Amino acid sequence: MNAPGRRHRRGALPIGVAGLAGIGVALVAVPLVAVVWRVPWSRLAAVLGDEVVVDALRLSLATSAGAAVISLVIGVPLALVVARTEIPGRSLIRAIVTLPVILPPVVGGAALLYAFGRRGIVGGPLYEATGILLPFSGWGVVLANTFIAMPFMVLTVESALRGLDPRPEAAARTLGASRWTVIRRVTLPLLRPALVAGFVLSWARALGEFGATVTFAGNLQGSTQTMPLAVFVALESDRDAALAISLLLVVLSLAILVGLRDRWLRSW
Numbered sequence: 001m002n003a004p005g006r007r008h009r010r011g012a013l014p015i016g017v018a019g020l021a022g023i024g025v026a027l028v029a030v031p032l033v034a035v036v037w038r039v040p041w042s043r044l045a046a047v048l049g050d051e052v053v054v055d056a057l058r059l060s061l062a063t064s065a066g067a068a069v070i071s072l073v074i075g076v077p078l079a080l081v082v083a084r085t086e087i088p089g090r091s092l093i094r095a096i097v098t099l100p101v102i103l104p105p106v107v108g109g110a111a112l113l114y115a116f117g118r119r120g121i122v123g124g125p126l127y128e129a130t131g132i133l134l135p136f137s138g139w140g141v142v143l144a145n146t147f148i149a150m151p152f153m154v155l156t157v158e159s160a161l162r163g164l165d166p167r168p169e170a171a172a173r174t175l176g177a178s179r180w181t182v183i184r185r186v187t188l189p190l191l192r193p194a195l196v197a198g199f200v201l202s203w204a205r206a207l208g209e210f211g212a213t214v215t216f217a218g219n220l221q222g223s224t225q226t227m228p229l230a231v232f233v234a235l236e237s238d239r240d241a242a243l244a245i246s247l248l249l250v251v252l253s254l255a256i257l258v259g260l261r262d263r264w265l266r267s268w
Contacts, residue, residue: 032250039247040240047244055222056230056245060207063138063226067145068203075153075198076191080183082154083161094158098151108147109215116143116216140217141224145206152205153198160194161187197260204256208249 040047047053081087082094100108116123116134127133134140168190172182188195210228217224219233227245234242 035243035246035250039243043240044244044247047240048248050241052221052225052230052234053241053245056225056227057248059138059141059222059224060226060228063141063145064149064203064206064209066142067149067206068199070142070146071150071153071202071206072195072199075150075202076157076188076195078150079154079157079161080187083158094154097154100148101151101155105148105209105211105213106215109144109212112144112147112212112216116140135216136218136220136224138217138223141213141226144212144216145209148209148212149202149206152201156198156201157191157194160191164190200256200260204253207252 078093078097082090082097087093113135114120116126118124118127118133118135123134132139134143164187169182169186172186177185207226208228209226210232213224213226214229214232219225219229221230225233227249231242231245231249234245
């Protein structure tokens with residue numbers, strides 16, 4: 001008798017709060033419904049089969065996957081440094097690494113251009129020594145995507161590390177395991193849900209990246225034009241293609257969120 005009553009009182013909210021929450025839901029849901037409503041369903045297959053769309057999809061999947069892999073390889077050690085060490089400047093390192101989360105993407109693209117462009121502080125010597133030019137290339141897209149996406153890996157893994165039970169690692173060290181063995185055989189397996197979540201979130205963020213990509217890598221069909229860039233161009237010339245690509249991105253994003261829900265919650 002008492003338990004249902006307590007649940008009822010706990011779940012009760014003022015009408016004003018519920019109304020504001022409804023406005024918040026509508027603010028997100030209505031534009032998405034508008035996209036679905038305006039999609040040219042009768043021509044959807046033909047539009048998605050267009051060369052521009054296929055090229056953008058192929059490039060987006062390849063570059064976002066590459067960015068997610070790089071984020072995993074580099075981001076996990078960064079998370080370990082931030083969460084498990086007491087090195088001087090650790091807070092500054094964390095702030096710098098996670099800055100792209102709030103930094104305007106166009107600013108990030110400009111920063112990449114000045115760093116890795118033909119006359120950049122790193123790109124200049126690299127070009128002179130090897131002839132490799134990152135801007136306006138597929139690798140430039142990967143670099144821009146990694147710059148924007150890696151913080152999601154670092155934040156996800158760092159948070160999981162801080163909540164990790166220290167006893168299994170302590171037991172392994174007591175049994176004589178080296179630091180590297182503890183990380184490889186104990187820490188990383190315990191972090192598997194967070195690693196998966198961080199990888200998918202990084203991939204999803206890279207898949208939807210626009211500002212840094214267009215600033216650093218340009219918008220060249222078949223070379224650097226990803227799906228978000230294709231949507232931007234199609235809005236001026238082919239609204240049906242813009243709607244079809246937008247729908248594809250919405251479906252992919254929704255599938256990612258639904259697929260991560262249980263795994264994400266279980267990792268905390």
